[in-house]
Amino acid sequence: MSGSKRTDYRSVAMPRALWYHLYPGMWEVFFRSLGLSVVVSAKTDRATVERAALISEPEHCLPLKLHDAHLHGVVGAADVVFIPRVLSTLTEHIACPKLGSLPDCAVAQFGDETPILTIDIDENKRSVHRSMLELGSELGFRRNATRAAAAAALSAMKTERNGLKTCIDREDDYFLILAHPYILHDAYVSAPVFGKLDAMNVKWLFPDYGCESIESGPIKWDACGIMHDALLRLDAGRCVGVIHLSAFNCGCDSIVMEVFRGLLWEKNIPYMTLVIDEHEGRAGLDTRLEAFVDSIGWRNTLDNAV
């Protein structure tokens, strides 16, 4: 991995993309508590998207392209770049396989310029908490220090997640937004959608991606499994529509969409998919959102008339 002793790292850098958003606020608190200084790439902006288009493989999904751009931006900014190998974030489920290759891709691309630090995240084998403990010990930190850092990291993530609107069992008249956390939390990608919904005065919520486990269902991808679980519990009397925000080319989404469509058809809840990519055009997005909200208004008029 590198010639230098790992305890010598005094600073760590990480890209603000993909896996970073799966654990909001967690990793920087972990490393900071261990006494390292942390550099996280700046939030996605137009320059990031332009850089992604320039350096990344054109066939990748937008979140993966953005990961390339964010990574490119932090190489050399600290003693080491951290990229975990995320294999699963939920027991009995697996992550999108692209996440598992990220540390190797980074070594292949930037191995000459920076050491890459990684750790396996596989909830089927051990909790993310234990993964952090292992990482701390690999880095040569004392057990007590690592324990305290991991506890602080988990609690920071919990606080961060509490700010999200996820109480789908208790709210009324809302739209449920399905999207992978790395789409939801990247404001550059999701803000045009949320801004439009706000401008139309509609209430929207997310599924709770922080849940520790779900009942085993047919869908084995972690985030998609959580979405499916939320849909199973969805009450047509409370949720007025479901909007699935998906990155162009997402293989997992392309398969689960058909399952979701069938499930929501049975529940009589309107379902719309919105595919996003790096193209800037917002007109199509606005049209779809407006028409979806319109059609639900019409539908309610019909239901009331009957």
Next chain:
Amino acid sequence: MEKQGYLGIDVGSISTNLVMISEDGGVLFQAYTRVDGDPIESIQKALSAMRDVLPEGFRVCGAGVTGSARYLIGGVIGADVVKNEISAHARAAIHLHPDVKTIFEIGGQDSKVTVVRDGVVVDFAMNLVCAAGTGSFLDSQAKRLNISIEELGEKALLSDTPTAIAGRCTVFAESDMIHKQQAGHRQEDIIMGLCHAMVRNFLNNVCTGKDIESPVVLQGGISANKGIRRAFESMLGSRPIVPRYNMVMGAYGAALIASDAGVRRTSYRGYEVCDLRIITSSFICSDCENRCEIVEVSDRREALARSGGRCRKWEGRVTKPGPPG
């Protein structure tokens, strides 16, 4: 002739359409004009043409705008209602054919399917960025064959054995067509094959997972094409209904929606719009890192409308940006 009515304008990527309706929803005037790069000028032309047809002193009680440039144009003409094109097209189709269950609307840059039950929209889908299932696909192929789009429709009908053409992508379709032409296929068969490819692409991609039931209404620019109508008929097993105002249904719907809206006092600027000397300029918003380009439309005196940017702060606003910070 009626003395008052409601105006609907549809500003699409290829055409600007305008419809004036009477209070009972009858069409008094309709215009289909090519945009040719300047939507505002095309509206001014269409409005001038309308001035020549409608009686002196005709009163516009309300105006609705739809289409991809609706927010910008809504600001310019002073629209009372700005509506998305899916709702506008559906409004008009349901008005003319109350029993419609499926609406196919294929325009220059996009194609849509709208599922209607009991007179309300229950589902819809639009094509993605790809233009393979849209009017511009046919346009470009007609150009390549060096015939007009009208001729293309007529010629297609002469075919009795359409050639199989790959319709997944315009690039592949084009190379496939060249290949078939070099292999000696007749031109009319290739053209009809193209119509089939386009319709197949639309049904397979845009309509995936949608409940397609008859009666089907086919509208939008492409519904004028006889080859396309024939292709739909052979693939659906029944003839789609092409409504009377098939080319301007978006504008018709916008007018109907304006008439539904119960506008008390319209903000429509009237024929004054024709005389506006429109200047389009743009500036970079420096409020955040994204540095979005904001387009501003103004006449000599004042800014009329703005659009652009990832956030919504400039939408419709007409005050100048303050100093940064």
